Amino acid sequence: MTAKTAIDQTGAPGWLQALPFGLVFLFFFVLPLAFVVIVSFWDYNDYEMLPSFTTRSYVETFEGCLAELPNLCTILKTYVSTAKFCLIVWLATLLVGFTIAYFLAFHIKTVTTQMVLFLVCTIPFWTSNVIRMISWIPLLGRNGLVNLALEKAHIVNAPLEWLLYSPFSVTLAFVHLFTFFMVVPIFNSMMRIDRRLVEAAYDAGASGWQTLWNLIIPLCKPGVVIGSIFVVTIVMGDFVTFDVMGGEQIASAGKVVETRLNALQFPPAAANAVILLGVTLLIIVGLNRIVDVRKEL
Amino acid sequence: MGEGRSPAFYWLAAFFAVFVLFLYGPMIVIFILSFQGPTGGLTFPLNGVSLHWFERLLRGGGLIDISDAFKRSLELGVVVMILTVLLSLSAGLAFRKRFVGSNLLFYVAVASLIVPSIVTSLGIALEFRLLDDFLKAHGPAWISDDLKTTMDTFTSGLGAHLTWTLPFGLLVMFAIFNRFDHRYEEAARDLGATPWQTLRHVVLPIILPSVIGVGLFGFTLSWDEIARSSQAMGEHNTLPMELQALTTTVTTPEIYALGTATTGVSFAVIAVALLAIAFVRARQARHGSDAGHA
Numbered sequence: 001m002t003a004k005t006a007i008d009q010t011g012a013p014g015w016l017q018a019l020p021f022g023l024v025f026l027f028f029f030v031l032p033l034a035f036v037v038i039v040s041f042w043d044y045n046d047y048e049m050l051p052s053f054t055t056r057s058y059v060e061t062f063e064g065c066l067a068e069l070p071n072l073c074t075i076l077k078t079y080v081s082t083a084k085f086c087l088i089v090w091l092a093t094l095l096v097g098f099t100i101a102y103f104l105a106f107h108i109k110t111v112t113t114q115m116v117l118f119l120v121c122t123i124p125f126w127t128s129n130v131i132r133m134i135s136w137i138p139l140l141g142r143n144g145l146v147n148l149a150l151e152k153a154h155i156v157n158a159p160l161e162w163l164l165y166s167p168f169s170v171t172l173a174f175v176h177l178f179t180f181f182m183v184v185p186i187f188n189s190m191m192r193i194d195r196r197l198v199e200a201a202y203d204a205g206a207s208g209w210q211t212l213w214n215l216i217i218p219l220c221k222p223g224v225v226i227g228s229i230f231v232v233t234i235v236m237g238d239f240v241t242f243d244v245m246g247g248e249q250i251a252s253a254g255k256v257v258e259t260r261l262n263a264l265q266f267p268p269a270a271a272n273a274v275i276l277l278g279v280t281l282l283i284i285v286g287l288n289r290i291v292d293v294r295k296e297l
Numbered sequence: 298m299g300e301g302r303s304p305a306f307y308w309l310a311a312f313f314a315v316f317v318l319f320l321y322g323p324m325i326v327i328f329i330l331s332f333q334g335p336t337g338g339l340t341f342p343l344n345g346v347s348l349h350w351f352e353r354l355l356r357g358g359g360l361i362d363i364s365d366a367f368k369r370s371l372e373l374g375v376v377v378m379i380l381t382v383l384l385s386l387s388a389g390l391a392f393r394k395r396f397v398g399s400n401l402l403f404y405v406a407v408a409s410l411i412v413p414s415i416v417t418s419l420g421i422a423l424e425f426r427l428l429d430d431f432l433k434a435h436g437p438a439w440i441s442d443d444l445k446t447t448m449d450t451f452t453s454g455l456g457a458h459l460t461w462t463l464p465f466g467l468l469v470m471f472a473i474f475n476r477f478d479h480r481y482e483e484a485a486r487d488l489g490a491t492p493w494q495t496l497r498h499v500v501l502p503i504i505l506p507s508v509i510g511v512g513l514f515g516f517t518l519s520w521d522e523i524a525r526s527s528q529a530m531g532e533h534n535t536l537p538m539e540l541q542a543l544t545t546t547v548t549t550p551e552i553y554a555l556g557t558a559t560t561g562v563s564f565a566v567i568a569v570a571l572l573a574i575a576f577v578r579a580r581q582a583r584h585g586s587d588a589g590h591a
Contacts, residue, residue, distance in 0.1 A: 011492030014396030021388035022402050024463060028456030029409050032420025039423050100316055103309040117313070124320045126517040127563040130540045131556040135323035138330055143340045145326070176319065208305060229411060237413020240523055244544050254415050261528060266423060273416040280413060 036277075040270035049266045057271035075256070079279065082253040085167070086235045086283075089174040093231050094224065096175065097182025101223075102216070104183075105190035106198070118187065125180045133173050133244045140164040140172075165247030173245040178234055182227035189223030190216065228287055236280050253279070324560065331553035339548060350554035363539050363555060369450055370536035371562075374520040376455060381462045381515030382508060388463075389470025390496075406464040414524030417460055422528040425453045448531035457529035458519045465518065466511045473507045502581070506574040513570035517563055 011017075040057055043050040065073040072080060100121065108114045124132065139145050140163040147159040162168055193216065201211045239254035253276050260269035330337075334345025354363070392399060409417070425448040433441050447453070481503065485495040501508070523537040530538065536559065543552055 011390070011496070014391040014394035014399070017387045017391035018396060018399070018402060021384045021391075021406075021463060021467070022398075024384065024456065024459045025402070025405050025409060027424075028421055028453075029412075029417060029460045030405060032417060032424045033412070034420075035423040035427065036416060036420045096316065099309065099312055103313050107306045107309055120317060121320065123564075123567060124324070126513070126521075126567055127324070127560045128521040128537055128540065128556070130521075130523065130537055130544065131327070131560055132324065134544055134552065134556060135327040138326050138340045139323055141340055145341060148341070176323075179316075208303070233411050233413060237415055238524070239415060239527075240541060244541060248545070254413060257415050257419065258527070261419060261422075266419075266426075269419055270423065273413075273419050276413055277416055280411070284411065 033277075036270045036273050039267055040274045042267045042270075044265060044267045047264075057268040058275075060268060061271055061275065074251075075275075078251045078256055079253055081251060082236060085171065085174070085252070086232050088171055089178070089235050090228060090231055092171070092175045093179045093182045094228065097179050097227060098186055098220070098224070100179070101183050101187040101190055101220075102212075105187055105193075106216075121180065121183055129177055129240065130244060132177060133241065136169060136173065136176075136245070137164065140169055165245070165249065167246070167250060170242055170245045170250060173241050174231075174235060174238075177241070178231050181230035181234070182224075185223040185226040185230075186220055187223070189220040193219050225287055225290070229284055232283055232287070233280050236283070237276060327553045328557050328560075330550055331557040333550040333553070337550060339550060339553075350550045351558070353551055354554045354558065363536060366534055366536045366539045369533055370520060373450055373454065373458065373535065374516045376451065377458045377462055377519035378512045378515035380455075380459060381466045382512045384459075384463060385466030385470050385511055386508060388467055389474055392467075392471070393474055403467075406467050409460045410464045414461070415527065418457060418525045418528040421453050421457050422448070425529075446531055448529070450530060450533050450535075453529045453531065454526060454535070457525040458522055461522055461525055462515045462518045465514050469507060469511050469514065473504050477504065505577050509570050509573050509577070513567065516566055520559075520563060520566070 039049060041053050041055065043052045043054050043056055061075055062073070065076060104114055104117055104121075108117060137144070141147070142159045142161070142164075144163070146163060147156075150156045150160065197215060197219075198211060201215050206214070237254045239252060239258045242250050242252040242255055253272075257269050257272045257276060260266075260272060330339070330341070330343070331350060332346050332348065333343055333350060334347045335349040337344035388402075392403070425446070429444065429446050429448075432444055432447070435441075436444070477500075481499050482495055485499045490498070521537055522535070523541060526535050526538055534542070540552075540555065540559070543555070
């Protein structure tokens with residue numbers, strides 16, 4: 001650590017080195033977010049937005065929500081449905097991601113094999129999501145391989161319709177695309193666990209499950225939370241996967257924004273974006289609580 | 298950890314194998330189907346094997362004319378890659394020192410990963426629309442007269458991609474510098490090297506493999522990006538955006554051929570990056586303690 005402070009004094013000042021990086025985020029992230037919030041309070045007509053201060057976009061978004069109670073209005077239905085997708089995808093990616101990370105971190109003995117297998121899991125992440133989505137069509141379609149196999153085996157008489165362009169295919173695609181985001185942080189957490197702890201547990205007579213439950217899982221919590229934040233925020237804001245895999249039939253929180261944008265209604269789109277952002281942040285705060293409660297940080 | 302393989306190992310290994318099949322299986326299927334014969338459809342069986350759909354893709358006469366989008370995405374990817382490497386490296390160096398606002402900058406970068414892409418994309422679109430309005434109303438005549446929009450691939454589009462690639466770049470830089478042995482720099486300084494010389498001849502050669510990794514991230518994330526691009530590209534769509542639009546209209550294996558071609562570019566870039574990393578590593582090993590010798 002002393003070496004670090006010594007190095008700190010040399011070269012160009014830190015703020016100057018960070019300036020270009022910071023400017024990109026100022027102009028393409030911080031200011032745009034500010035504009036989203038501002039414009040969400042503007043008025044609009046058929047062809048332009050009108051600077052003013054009105055809650056019209058918010059009021060219209062939640063129109064009828066109070067009157068329709070106890071039934072859910074469209075926007076609440078959409079959020080409940082999106083939250084369901086979030087929960088299912090989160091559970092699936094967590095279980096699969098944890099198992100894969102556990103296998104790589106604790107059952108592969110040599111670092112080289114570990115890195116090769118890790119790379120095998122990573123490479124698909126570096127290819128196009130849309131292509132990975134459409135690659136399910138020949139498998140899940142009406143005349144796809146899965147239906148052909150099921151019919152050949154006389155398990156079904158007519159092709160299953162719910163395999164593609166359905167909630168099932170949307171969920172499958174999410175798991176297919178984003179388990180990576182669980183594997184990496186959990187794997188990272190696991191690699192930091194002192195192997196002597198595992199040996200100590202073994203010597204003290206703990207079974208494999210006991211070691212997993214009482215030692216490894218608690219120590220992996222930071223990785224699990226980081227992975228969860230990624231997966232949950234991706235599903236909350238997604239519109240591409242819902243579009244391509246849902247056959248444009250399934251509503252989602254992200255798609256509400258996109259639909260408004262396609263109609264060039266910027267203030268309502270911005271209001272929906274603010275709501276989406278708020279809900280996403282609430283979920284993240286909630287996830288952080290789960291970890292804090294058990295005094296993990 | 299006992300000796301030998303436990304039964305758990307075989308269960309987990311089987312699970313891993315299934316997972317890998319799950320990851321690669323569908324991609325292999327469309328790879329095969331892109332060589333579908335001229336009369337073949339979107340699903341099996343193969344009606345012969347041909348390069349028919351690749352030919353149509355190349356000629357551009359078919360349903361898809363994507364050569365412009367292909368070129369645009371490639372150029373954008375390269376620019377994003379270069380900027381991601383330069384800006385992340387510079388910021389990574391900055392974060393090793395104390396500077397005002399370093400915490401804030403870190404949180405902003407992480408927030409950029411977490412805020413839904415559609416929100417960021419909408420914000421950038423609004424920003425440029427307001428800028429257009431302002432320029433048209435108040436700008437000097439030589440700008441405002443034939444201004445249509447300031448939104449384009451290399452203005453708003455480039456910025457949108459950087460908000461996605463730079464946080465990854467910075468996180469990789471953190472990982473690099475956390476493992477960096479500071480004694481190399483001290484030794485260089487003790488021998489009278491200037492900060493620039495230390496960076497150029499000591500630090501950079503040591504971290505080069507990881508810097509190539511950052512470049513790989515920069516290119517592939519940009520090459521495949523779609524959600525952030527959706528509102529921020531102006532008139533010209535990138536390749537993934539064209540592809541998404543095509544999923545609803547194209548019903549021939551041409552789209553698989555396009556998928557195979559696009560994936561081919563991704564794999565080529567990954568392969569070049571991995572080879573470059575292996576080459577640099579081997580060179581480092583050969584030169585031993587002379588790691589920085591140019």
